[in-house]
Amino acid sequence: MRPRTIECYGIDVTINVLAEEYGLTFPAIENDPDPKYCSNLIDKNYSLYMPIDGCGWQVRKVLIEHISTWYPGKQFNECFEWCGGPATLAFSVLGANLTKKIFVGDIFQPSLNAVNETARNNSVVDRVETCLSDNFTNIPSDKKFDLIIGAPPHFNNATFSQNFVDDRFYIDPGWTLHRDFFNNVTNYMTDDCKIILYEASWGSAIETFQDMISDNGLVINRYGIINDGVEWEPILNYWWYMEIIKK
Ligand SMILES: C[S@@+](CC[C@H](N)C(=O)[O-])C[C@H]1O[C@@H](n2cnc3c(N)ncnc32)[C@H](O)[C@@H]1O
Secondary structure, rough: OOEEEEEOOOEEEEEOHHHHOOOOOHHHHHHHHHHOOHHHHHHHHHHHHHHOOOOOOHHHHHHHHHHHHOOOOOOOOEEEEOOOOOOOOHHHHHHOOOEEEEEEEEEEOHHHHHHHHHHHHOHHHHHHEEEEEEOOOOOOOOOEEEEEOOOOOOOOOOOOOOOOOOOOEEEEEHHHHHHHHHHHHHOOOOOOOEEEEEEEOOOOHHHHHHHHHEEEEOEEEEEEEEEOEEEEOOEOOOOEEEEEEOO
């Protein structure tokens, strides 16, 4: 593996492998350039997108189905994407007109630059806000969201080794990021706020987060497995979801 530096949305980042060296094609994306569902950045240049790819695009359609089915006819006021990266999930919600505004938090500036570029390319700058933040640290304390979504880092140690991204993308050591999220999130929720999170079956189960959720006055209202497995040798990984609300 030869680390090299590339410019990624205005900032130099070091990566190990380029997308084409991995033979990655992502047919699901290539066959689905519907701007309603995904950030237009993915389709343009995957090598450029790769350093910021958190794979949330894999569940963007499921998220739209969930929101449309669970809250029929509802348009949210402001949707926060936690650990949003390039915000494929939030842009899908915005594209489907299920929220008036989106607010994207992440600790990695190139991802937020990509979010702003997507907003400019789609003429929705006035409906998109970004915040460089270590979890909630820099999120304005007066913010109240009625929808919070996320596909955060899914593993609590380095069992899953991807060579082309930083650990930050997939490892939450000891679940500290999740615990800090649940300890603080109620300060940013309207009373009727819904939280919808997508996790990986190889990394966690509902029991992993149950106590963190109930200790903070929250309840799991719905959860389940998403039956589209994603093949990562040598296992078949499933996404699972949970919808969390105030008690
Ligand atoms: C699995 S990726 C998901 C990104 C995006 N949701 C997607 O689906 O493409 C996890 C994201 O969490 C971000 N992240 C990791 N640690 C963080 C922290 N302490 N505060 C905010 N974001 C963090 C990473 O930069 C990365 O963008």
